[in-house]
Amino acid sequence: MSTVTLHASGPLVPAETWERYAEPARWPTWAPQITGVQVPVPRLAAGVEGRVRGPLGVRLPFVVESVDEAARRWAWTVSAGPVRLHLVHWVSDGPDGGSTTGLRITGPLPVVVAYAPLAQLAISRLVRPLDRAP
Template identity: 40%
Template sequence: MSRHIAASAADVWGLLTDVGRWPDWGPSITGAELDSPGLQAGSTGRVRTRLGLRLPFTVTEFDAGRSWAWAVAGIRATGHLVVPEGDGCRATFTVPCWALAYLPVCAVALRRIAKITE
């Protein structure tokens, strides 16, 4: 699922990788914390969900300024990609095939990201 956002790729990337801002755009997240500063490959932390769960996560892939993916509670979760496009960028979320029901949540997240950054 992707969306063109009329904001710079750097601004969107900054929002996507600022763990403290995840609740601003992530409909299923109420909080998150990293075990060490700065999101990068191998980063670990915890994410709090709207259901009240506090789950461990690990960043499994990281290409600075472009993409990152994670596993939550040991299960592969969403991927996040930002690519410059025209007067802004294209933000894309990927989900594993077993999590297709999560796509509407991703659509809400992309709308929120656009609203925050545009």
Template identity: 45%
Template structure:
């Protein structure tokens, strides 16, 4: 499943919002906190994302490419694994954030509205 969202924030600003873990809760309303040893997004980083329901979801970052403004991670809930690839590109008047998700179709379908809302906030505020 692929989602693209465009907004007025510049690509560098959007990328900084991705790479600063403490900023995630400001643009992703379903996330209240990120628990990890580092506060910056880097390849190999692991931790948990805490949801508004106080559920902690483990994650592992597989790739971060600062030059291309792209990163890939996997989240896990029990036996369910979802891989998410994010990218940010300059776009007319701002930026375009892309998300490619791989995992069980029902899980992706349920998560897509939350992801789209978060991405809209990411590129707009």
């Protein structure tokens, strides 16, 4: 198993950045690798099971392992057959206002290395205002 930790800072305030995590229906708005989410609840909670939909209609099951709203921290495990990725996310105050988000990914080295650039793009978008069509 290998672990990589990523960070991104941007102008979005921590409360809004957290809400983008806490409401799974919002994940596709900032995570380009997620095209849809199926969950039985509108907000993250420990024990929630669901599926994320990715490119080409790939659906991967996940389990939310923990959620700490006060600390703005949550963890989940995503599965692809026998391969499991454990992801821990957090949001904190940014260095110049705004917010910083972190992501720790643990899993098989080739999967972690392949996923890290997409994850970095996603968390960089997470801390920025959404692009709006004119």
